[in-house]
Amino acid sequence: MKVSNRLTLYIVIGLVAGIIIGSILSPMSGEGWVQWIDQYIFNVVGQLFLSMIFMMVVPVVFISIVLGVVGVGDPKTLGSLGIKTLAFYLATTAIAISIAIIIALVLQPGEGQSELLASSEVEEYRETELEGETGEAINQTFDQTIINIIPTNVIEAMGTANMLQIIAFAIFIGIALIAVKDKVPGLIRLFEEANEVVMWIVLAIMKYFAAIGAFGLVATAFVQAGFGAIQQLGMYFVCVLLALFIHFLFVYGGAIRFLAKRSFIWFIKGFAPAMGVAFSTSSSSAVLPISMETAQKNLGVRKGISSFVQPLGATINMDGTAIMQGVATVFIAQLSGVDLTIMQMITVVIIAVVASIGTAGVPGVGLVMLAMVLTAVGLDPAAIGIIIGIDRLLDMTRTAVNITGDAAISVVLNEQMTRKEEKAETQA
Structure with a gap:
């Protein structure tokens, strides 16, 4: 079962319809009938789709990484x-x-809007989020996060969908299977057969539910946020x-063009289905099964690379989130009348890069990192x-960018490995 162009079209239609209908209903979001439609139709449809693909994340990541490590074969190649x-x-x-940071410094989205700091939203965020679980996540140090990569309870890690711990355990299982490969051919075959089953389920979810699910998720997002909030923060949004x-x-x-030596248009056309689902779900982890299958089937990325690179990227690679942090930091500094020094801007870059690994797996990770x-x-x-x-509207866009980066790196590494193998064959 392959992700088809027709499915891509259906997803795009669902996204566009969700944006249009959600935006039309947004000015009337206080009306009882609109709230009923949003809660019992848009939200239910969207959340059912989201739950179905979240259901498959842990088995797909675990099985795929085990097979990816086994597929690489050589631990040295895996390390490289x-x-x-x-x-x-x-x-x-x-x-x-x-x-x-450069774009925010040039366009200055926060100039002349210092009154926003006195808004009720600031105090509300201070009282609710910063004193709750998000605050506890912020206090977790980088060394603690590194230590926590190794799970002390594998079942708990899978139950809480702790991706870094699941990846670490799967790598250990994969290396062990390489070491005793001749003794456990049946176990390796079992993983391969399980992979066929879970991927069939993922693509069935995509085929029958992706378009309507994308519609529901986007419609409820635009009903609740709409374009009204964008007007006041328009320049920040644009940046x-x-x-x-x-x-x-x-x-x-x-x-894609210079490292993988492929057409970027080819890449976008092939990866569009996953980008559409990422836009609607706002979750790199949720769309991971779909993005992996799309990269393998449509872009020709070998399973050994896709199964290792993309799950790791969904956990630690957050380019879209980093962009939000850069713009938001300069925006808030301008609201506060603070001119960031060169050293402070360098600090922002370093902290954001390190935090992309250090806070992986935390709910609301973008705002935690910010x-x-x-x-x-x-x-x-x-x-x-x-x-x-x-943020909900921007989160949809930056999630699509996040998973696109994971796929792009997968394509680059796949092409580099292919060229290396062809060169070795030629020399032989």
Whole structure:
């Protein structure tokens, strides 16, 4: 079962319909009948679809990474692939936030809007989020996160969908299967057969529910946020979208064109179904089964690379989120009348890159990471409350950018490995 162009068209139609209908109903969101439609139709349809694909995330990630490690075969090759993947991810994240800071400094979205700091949203965010679970997540140090990569309870890790711990355990299982490969051919075959089953379920969910699910998720997002919130924060909104577009086009486009030596148009056409689902779900983890299958079937990425690179990227590679953090930091600094120094801007880049690994797996990770960045440069993290109203809309776009980066790196590494193998065959 392959992700078809017709399915892509259906998803796009669902997204567009959701945006239009949600925007039409948004000005009437206080009406009882609109709230009923939003809660019992849009939300139910969207959440059912979201639950179905979340249901498949843990089995897909675990089985795929085990098979990916077994497929690589040589632990040295696996180590080389891991180092390259991590280097690419850290580099693109640093580039992303640098682009965001430059655009925000040039366009100055926060100039002349200091009154926003006195809004009720700021105090509400201070009282609710910063004193709750998000605050506890911010206090988790980087060394604690590194230690927590190794699960002490595998069942608990799977039950809480702790992706870093699941990935670590799957890598250990994969390496062990390589070591005793001749003794356990039946177990390896069992993993391969299980992979066929879970991927069939994923593609069946896509085929029958993706379009209507995307419609419901986007419709409820626009009913609740709409374009009203964008008007007051219009320049901030524009800065984030512009930075996302530049990063998408030039960084990912450049990587596909010059490193993978493939057409970026070919890449976009092939990966469009996953991007559409990412836009509607706002979750890199939720769309992971779909993005992996799309990369493998439509872009020709071998399973051994896709199964390792994309799950890791969904956990630690957050270029779109880094862009939001860069723009938001400069925006809040301008609201506060603070001129960030060169060292403070460098600090923002470093903290955001490190935090992309350090806070992986935390719910609401984008805002958690932003609070860490703001605290590091002496700005009030409660100011995040100003942008909460439109964050859901921007989150959809940056999630699509996040998973596109994972797929782009997968294509680059796949092409590099293919060329290396062809060169070795020629020399032999």
